[in-house]
Amino acid sequence: MDLYTHDPFVHDSSNINKALPLIDKEMNKIKTSWYFYLLLAITMSISGFILYPSLTEKYSSQGSELSLQEPFRHEDLLSQTKLGQKLLSIKAESNPTNALKKLDELQSKHFTELEADPLLLASFYLNKVDAFAKLNDQSSMEKFRDDAWAYCNEKAQKWLCARVLAHRSYDSLRFGKLQQAEKELSQAQAIASDIQDIHTLTVISLNYANLYLTKNKLLTAKYYLDRAITYEKQQPNEGMKSILDGIEALLAMNSRDWVNAEKYLLRGLALDVNSTSSLTRSTHLMHYFNLVNVAIEQSDYSKARAYLANAEKLLGEDDHSAIFGHFKYISATLFFAEGHLDDALKSINQSLEINDYQVMGWDYDVTKATKGHILLDLNRVEEAKAIYLSVLETDSFSNDPYRRAIIYKKLSDAYERKGDVDSAYKFLKKHLIAKIEYEKSFYEDQIDQKNIVYAEGVKEKDVTLDRTERALKASRLAREQMQNNVLIVCVLLISFLVISQVMRLRKITRENASLQSSNSLLTEEANTDSLTGLHNRRYLMRYVDEELPAKHGSSNVTFTIGILDLDDFKQFNDDYGHNIGDMVLVETARRLESTLRKDDLLVRWGGEEFLCLLQDTHIGNTDNVMQRLCESVSGTPYIIGDLKLKVTLTMGAVNQVPIDLIVSGWESLLHKADVELYHAKQNGKNQYRAVRLKGVNIKEDA
Incomplete structure (x- = not known):
């Protein structure tokens, strides 16, 4: 099961506050650029009329005839010569070892011809790079790619420079070097757009889509995927269509749209079925691997087994071992989903032991993390912890808040199993921080997508202006x-x-105004428990950090912090179902809220726990309030439909707490209240228990 293709968390809309200033900033940029381009157009118009007579005279005297540039296809040029046709046939060779052998023979027999023709020599270099890439021979591939790069600069072969940069960007993506990949793609796009190399533009857009998929920016990834599809239609290629379908499926999987994901993958498998190239076979293998993941997400394990069997049939002896490593990883995820943990661990170990798979960057790191999940389920907690801590140091996880959030949550669970509550709580906090960072990327994605669409639109207008100018120069x-x-x-x-x-x-x-108007509603929803209508934990933490000190910072008001827990609530869920359990929680919230005073605060802390913050309390007063809270729940039965339920709660509290201790020692106070709750539970439940802390140093007493 691919544990990194969808978001398991509830979307948090409160981070939209951080997005609004960015949107305002981008609007100012747009306004500035609009005035710039308007001024540029006017200046060009005036300059054109001033310079037009001299330009007309110059180009008329030279008899110059410039025309709009046609899309570039170096394959068409190669097919016009016998040596070029041989290079094209070698490129289509399915076995990379045979391809290298034929290239060496070609070089020994036709060295002079290759040296004399820049196009032939550049294509020779590219074929070498592709062959070594298929063999996963990283050092040889980089050597010939560097040779190709030096040659393309020396001979001004722009198309070769663009393709080498696109190839480099793929490797940078594979090893998690996202900034380097983005820089290489930007350079490649500038060159390929200038010469209208449609094939390279398709590959560049495809790599951009992969880049933003890795960043979890789905809107921007979809934009570049659409551009790749548009380019592919200009130069149709079934192998490229199959790859595009695979990326479309990944987008659907990230959106948990399993039906469309399966549709795209099956459509991709139906394309280029007669090809014998290793690239097509590798693409089809990845389609089957993702189909296994889709079937697992749908809990259809028999279908997943069928897809895995089809993938195994495609594996060939000439496939480099990294492909086998990925196959073992997919097998392990299926065993894991089926609950066969020993088989899953065996497969995952086989995958990790393959040397070539260890240089696959992101794939290898995710496989290690999956091994940690398996070990944790096998209760081999220390081994799981060691793996989790090691993967957090890799680029694949350190640069990705979504994957970090998952690992932090697993580490929290692992430490909790060992009874190390402090460490468990530390990693739980890291999990929540990473989760918020991940959710922030959704709003950044909207801004990035708008910026990119606008920037690409400007570039296309510039290209249009440039071509128009060339056409005007051509007719004098x-x-x-x-x-x-x-x-x-x-x-x-x-x-x-x-x-x-x-x-x-x-x-x-209009979009900005709509976004701002909905922000208030989204913020309110983010601070409110959707079931009971009470404020939630997030609101309480903000209230303690900001509102409480501002309101009572210099006063002598004391507070009582109480944790209220419904007794045997799990039994209600087991006996009557979760719907009845939810109704019990709603009625409990209503009764507790109606019992408290106006200035007191009640929040849902989580599950069947509530937390109250009672203001201006003293010993006798607090006892009365806590007694009333317990009796409000246990005093009269809950009438839910035909059911008459006896519900009780237990409360643990800390009395006489000054405002400065709440701000500086909040976690310690919660711990003490929780201890009192525990003792009250041990003493028979349906009661309250409190400790007075006035004058006590919380940090030392904790």
């Missing part, structure tokens, strides 16, 4: 008539820029 006849045409084009261009940018600004302004 009828000077007066051409001046009128240029005038019309410039006026229309300025009008288009003004109208389109104004419409875009209005749209973004």
